[in-house]
Amino acid sequence: DTEVTQTPKHLVMGMTNKKSLKCEQHMGHRAMYWYKQKAKKPPELMFVYSYEKLSINESVPSRFSPECPNSSLLNLHLHALQPEDSALYLCASKAPGQIAGELFFGEGSRLTVL
Amino acid sequence: AQSVTQPDIHITVSEGASLELRCNYSYGATPYLFWYVQSPGQGLQLLLKYFSGDTLVQGIKGFEAEFKRSQSSFNLRKPSVHWSDAAEYFCAVGREYGNKLVFGAGTILRVKS
Numbered sequence: 539d540t541e542v543t544q545t546p547k548h549l550v551m552g553m554t555n556k557k558s559l560k561c562e563q564h565m566g567h568r569a570m571y572w573y574k575q576k577a578k579k580p581p582e583l584m585f586v587y588s589y590e591k592l593s594i595n596e597s598v599p600s601r602f603s604p605e606c607p608n609s610s611l612l613n614l615h616l617h618a619l620q621p622e623d624s625a626l627y628l629c630a631s632k633a634p635g636q637i638a639g640e641l642f643f644g645e646g647s648r649l650t651v652l
Numbered sequence: 653a654q655s656v657t658q659p660d661i662h663i664t665v666s667e668g669a670s671l672e673l674r675c676n677y678s679y680g681a682t683p684y685l686f687w688y689v690q691s692p693g694q695g696l697q698l699l700l701k702y703f704s705g706d707t708l709v710q711g712i713k714g715f716e717a718e719f720k721r722s723q724s725s726f727n728l729r730k731p732s733v734h735w736s737d738a739a740e741y742f743c744a745v746g747r748e749y750g751n752k753l754v755f756g757a758g759t760i761l762r763v764k765s
Contacts, residue, residue: 569751580742581696593751630695639686640686
């Protein structure tokens with residue numbers, strides 16, 4: 539299994555809703571990432587988990603709350619989002635010891651905030 | 653700090669023609685360089701990578717890239733483009749240690765028949 543699976547593929551939410559994005563991989567990777575990608579822009583790093591511990595938080599607003607319950611699963615909890623948070627949210631993973639950059643990406647969750 | 657510049661926002665080539673996408677990087681130490689491809693609405697797929705050694709690296713889908721330290725470049729090439737190559741291409745630079753990867757702004761490739 540060489541896939542990173544993200545659900546849901548599409549999500550529409552209001553500014554007062556609480557929702558979650560989910561990411562799963564079964565490749566034994568121990569680093570997992572959340573990226574945000576706006577239209578026609580490169581991915582921007584949000585969070586990195588390494589061995590289930592948060593290792594990088596790129597000054598992301600607290601309305602985004604990551605969680606890594608185990609080595610295969612990564613969640614992104616969303617609450618009180620703004621319309622400008624509408625974007626493609628990409629999850630990625632990396633095997634232990636590999637150079638930063640050898641990432642496996644999921645297909646993304648496209649989020650629309652109304 | 654690391655940075656990556658992709659000078660071309662859009663490139664259009666005819667099917668069967670050759671392709672070169674430009675990438676320039678800025679990094680004080682030995683760079684770890686990558687090219688990723690993203691089809692519309694999809695995630696990113698790693699095409700190829702350069703860490704050290706032979707400066708011409710081969711990747712998937714018939715792509716290759718050449719590392720030129722003197723020009724701080726890592727250009728992506730393909731001898732004959734197929735319509736299915738139409739996508740956005742991102743150059744990226746990483747570090748040996750740490751988890752950060754810095755992406756360029758991307759180049760959108762259009763293929764005309």
